[in-house]
Amino acid sequence: MKALILAAGQGRRQRENGDSKPLIPLLGLSFVERVILTAKKSGIKEFLIVTGYNAGKVRKHLKKGNKLGVKIDYVYNAEWRKGNGVSVLKAKDYIQEPFILLMADHLFDDKILFELQQQTIKDDTCILCVDKNHHKYLDLEDATKVFMEDGQIKDIGKQLNNYNGIDTGIFLCTPVIFDALEQSINGGDESLAAGMKILANRRKMKGFDISDRYWLDVDDGSALKNAKSMLIQQLRKNTDGPISRILNRPISIKISELLLKTKITPNQISLVSFITAFFGALFFYVGEYIFLIIGGILVQLSSIIDGCDGEVARLKLMQTKYGGWFDAVLDRYADAIIIFGMIHGHWILHNNLIIWTIGFIALVGSFLNSYTADKYDAIFKKRRKEVNRWRMGRDIRLFLIFIGALSNQILITLVVLGIISNFEAIKRLITLRFRHA
């Protein structure tokens, strides 16, 4: 399916500084790039963008879409100062099939478009995504309201008194919208809502409830701040362990914000996290307490950086399966090298051979901890909400090593690590036996 994106307007607050709203950068991507990449995640590869204000800048910014892995065509709307219905109508000659209609300055959950595309639609009908829970960031005064009943939009407009939902600016349209817009523009109203109202009067405007998904109309300066905190909120995963939630994530998000201003890729960040762990292990290898302290700090730093690769990937909408896998394999090597460093350091200092056996058990537990978690998640596709918020993970393991190094207790740390990680792995084997066998 093709998507039509409206990027012709100037934006209320941007008039002063001359910026073009779709081009405002936010956490590594401009708005319009984020809209395109979000749509791409639901399988949309072809885009038609209506330009107007700063049309040249928009075209120069996106070009033909190669950089984003999509195909972009443009249509110019010289009358961009008029209502947004005029912008949509400019696409009339280019679209003969059902299409997705999006605003260049709205952010939204990619699952919305995925679900919207599953809807069946008749030739004479359009579907508007409606939000029935007015979320906290909504500028209610400026929003277009709708009254929806039995899946039909009955009325739509900014000045609606009796409404039960908000127009999210996300549509599944058929070319019938162009006829409706011609009619409403001839009637003197150039807004998209006016065209929609004509369809609503024909009972050909359906509403699709997306109240449980996030979306945001970034229409002014404070909305920009809201958009940022909304995007950052998405980074906290329900699978995050306790150390990750409380300590690592708040710091890694700050680092990611800086990294987003550079060209560093997520895989490069994974590599940096690995190298940091490697140097931590090198300090452990020496064994002296002062080196343990440095090593411990490096290991904990590596654990924090380990969050950044995923954050940058998600914020730039460039997550790949390979990236996740690459990160996971490097993590396993880092785990092994850190434990080896601990064993060696303790051994040459104390000449205590039992440390090899203890370290060996800790390594096995550490691996089996990750191995059972991965296999478990891959096989049972456990829903996120079910995840035990205190489950034994890498964040806890590395934090234990950090504490153990700072307190000069390598032997005890490895004993503890060996016991709790193997315990966790075996616990998973047993509990699942009785829940899913």
Next chain:
Amino acid sequence: MKALILAAGQGRRQRENGDSKPLIPLLGLSFVERVILTAKKSGIKEFLIVTGYNAGKVRKHLKKGNKLGVKIDYVYNAEWRKGNGVSVLKAKDYIQEPFILLMADHLFDDKILFELQQQTIKDDTCILCVDKNHHKYLDLEDATKVFMEDGQIKDIGKQLNNYNGIDTGIFLCTPVIFDALEQSINGGDESLAAGMKILANRRKMKGFDISDRYWLDVDDGSALKNAKSMLIQQLRKNTDGPISRILNRPISIKISELLLKTKITPNQISLVSFITAFFGALFFYVGEYIFLIIGGILVQLSSIIDGCDGEVARLKLMQTKYGGWFDAVLDRYADAIIIFGMIHGHWILHNNLIIWTIGFIALVGSFLNSYTADKYDAIFKKRRKEVNRWRMGRDIRLFLIFIGALSNQILITLVVLGIISNFEAIKRLITLRFRHA
């Protein structure tokens, strides 16, 4: 969807010894159990079974289906000596919806029913699965032939001269079949094929080509042998490594055939394989050459038994995701314990401390080998045919240990293991980088 299974007949060759064909055991299951469990794999949970000859035995054998995790109802056909069309007609009062029709003595690939259920079917139509490649086990003389054109069955019968496909006995029917059968039985032909022919004449009998799937009509003694070799052939996986293919699988299949005669479950077999490896490791732990030999043999034996759990599970159609996972986690622990035994045995005999470092590296490689394979398969869902037939896997690793123990070369074995397993893991990281990034 419901399935109707014909289990009323006596079977040509069974007349002599009085057996009931659906109840003949083959590799751990009776025919009719295998048919039911195969259908269950494609989501069918409700069965109606037409009994006749030995009806009581069949009912006693299957009961209400609780053991198989399905719901079974029965209808008795006192006229079971007549044609099989009469048996189908007995179900008339019990079925008002489209249903699957199966023969109790036909074995088939579970994907057939999965695909067949995806077909859309009109009220007045039936679909027959047709095999256009007459496979080597087919008794052509006894088979029902069909002539199929443009997806329609044009003619059907045992004595067809001009045919291009074989009736597999697998149908997607609507209740229209009962009307057709009443008509054909009134006309004097009591066979199911006669009813089908009536629908074919109305152009309401469609053919569904399943030529690339396996199926088998087990109609006599030699077919029984063929069925056995066909089922055993299914056990050889394309992901089998070279040692598995050449050495382990032929032996494990023989063991599985014995195990199928017992009540031992696949998970219990996984445990036996683990315990065998554990004892192998215990012998390694001692270090003396004579113990190495025993340990090596036990390790290789464990590798062979490790194939039996999956074989028994597949032959009894009782594969579970938990079972595969349980086996994988036990394998990782077995790998670790074996390597630990090797390290310790070598160390106490030769007092050579470097063995700990080498063993540590071998353990890491061994784990990463499994970890990358699992993650790789889970993420990239590589098609089976693409799998490298020489890929480094557990079968090779354990065989190397076996050879190393027999030749008293533990140190070299661990060095080799460490190098090739880590090499393989890193190779996967790099090659995938350029193929799927």
